[in-house]
Amino acid sequence: MSFPDNKLTVRTPADLVTAVPYILRFRPGDGSIVLLASNRRVVFAARGDLPAPGAPASHLLDLTANLIPVVRRQQPITHIMLTGYGNADHVDPALRTIGEAFIASGMPVRALLRVTGTRVFNLDCDNPACCPLEGTPLDPTSLVAVQATAAGLVALPDRAAVAARFAPVDGPARDGIRRATRAATARLKTVRAAGDAAVDEAGAQAVRDALRQHDDGKRLTDDELAWLTLLLKRPSVRDLAADLTQPHDRHVTFWADITRRAEEALVPAPATLLALAAWRCGDGALASMAANRALQVDPAYQLADLLLQALHAGLPPSAFEQAIASARTNPSHQ
Template sequence: MTQSDRRFTPQPFSSDVASGLASEPEQRVTLRGPAELADALPYLLGYHPDDSIVVIAVHGEHGRFGGRIRLGIPSVPQEWPEAARQVAECLLAGSEAEGDRPTGAVLYLCQDARSGEEPSAVPVRLRPLAQELRAACVALDMPVFEALCLSGGRFWSFCCDDPRCCPPEGIELRPPGSSPMAAAATYAGIRVQGTLKELAARLAPLAPHRAPLQEQALDTAAADLLPRMLDVSAKEIVRARTLELAAHLLGRFSSSPPAAGRCPSEVDVSDDARISEAEAAALIVGLQDRITRDRAAEWMEGVDAQPALRLWRALGRRCVGAFTEYAAAPLTLAGWVSWSTGDETNARVALSAALEADPECVFARLLHSACNSGLDPEPLRGTLRGQRAAHGGRPEACRGAGAGPGPRPGPEA
């Protein structure tokens, strides 16, 4: 479940979109009716929220959009009443924490038709969930001004049964990029990065046919490195060697930037081929040490940022089998780099995935909360810059700590 803080303002549902240029005045977009509300959703989130409940707080007489909650639609209808209650309470609590109680809400249910199901059957099937959500919001004095179902490129309103304006077959969504909201988002530098499933797939474990070799390598690395990481006399050596390997792989990624125009999945396949199972295993295990992970977080900006992001994503995909919990470290680093470079959408996806891997990961929880609260990452960047300067620059500067156990950088795969 995520709560975002980007502000949009309508009339009655207008939307304030920052232009991205400090000298430019705030731009206001007026969203008129269900069609424009449906079109606006991916721009409000930065992605198409497939299989999702999305509830957005509305404030004041002009209907300014505020915080929002996204939750996957529970597959068991018996869970819908509790999910509805939690979503409404979370939206209210988050809004009040920012000092602005909502006067209402806008609701979206987004889900594709099941196999053999007509798109028009989706809103019928999800109507009880919409009713639960509307009731939960009303119980907290947040009336739902509009409730929409989005499926298969069409939308339906749960608030209108008049077939003259809301036909049973739904209304086709506008072509991408053709609305005032799309124009405003383009001007502001806001882009839709695909569907939520596509973003999450970039962090998913390797395909089953590749997982056994990687799990075997992780077994070997864990048996070799974990005892040394707990040994006071050896842990500094393991830290140094882990960061040396990370720096070596970062250089490998830096020297091979993705070709222009390649789709994300192609980039990921290529990146996976750049790391051997042994290299990935040694680095994943080494990053389970908090100090090592915090040093790796220094690769957060400038020329280091994108190669580091590709490396952390690739390592997250290598955490398979019994080692899925180990993904929290590289996925947290991926979320941190995304947030540090201004990509809040992918930051939230990566940090949510990190917390799914290990709900007790404190660093992931703190970053997730800070990103969702709209905090500026610059104070943390400043701290890490100071940390980096204190030990002489790039993390691999500590390689002088001495030779010892652990992986040696290998040839590029």
């Protein structure tokens, strides 16, 4: 079974578990369940939190009921692999319940794996020759890890490290942005006096200049960033930025930096653009966190809400254009 772009090939459960953090872009913690759907290649990956030990059985049933229709949308798939993280008492019963539900719904489950510490256990195999009772040790220097590194894939240590990519700056960096934003606000008043077309023109120029500078390896100054984030409040400027943003890591890094440094009230637009860029690059975790960041600041920010709905529904990145088109038909609160 090969992963997208033939970057990784796995042959054993240990290989699969080693590959998971590179697929998710971070290492799952205890209490996580990871689902991979495949048709010879992994076409869909999702991570969720298992209900806490002792939680009502309905919580696990609700998790399963939410997962099944999401995975069904990924057709055609040939099989599903489930991996749980934590101790056997917590993980094994949950994995078996979820696996049985998928099988009952007509979707074959190929593997039920548990990761406890640095060992992987195959719940479907009782052959000690390949699946010893003490588990199979994970090798961080395995061929899969080497292949992933050579392919430029990075696995952050946990979800907190993903969120840290766009966490707000503070201290002198925050003070500098505040000063620059005040100056940019005064500048924008002058441009607005010339009409909406002048604002759109200024916005288009700011977006193109900013992306060009980043592609040339230059970081925006505080003044440039403050000017850009003010203009991105205008839906037409934000939409242009979405159109010009490319699905590659450089633009993900760009919008993460803008989101980190933007004044709090101006975060929704760059955070949503970060979410869009990450989504199109296949980084669902970063996309979801960035969209939630936009909605923390403005719960009525429609494009972020649409994107989050698409992510929760398991829609592919190709739904990007539909999400943009839907948002543009109702410009209020964008």
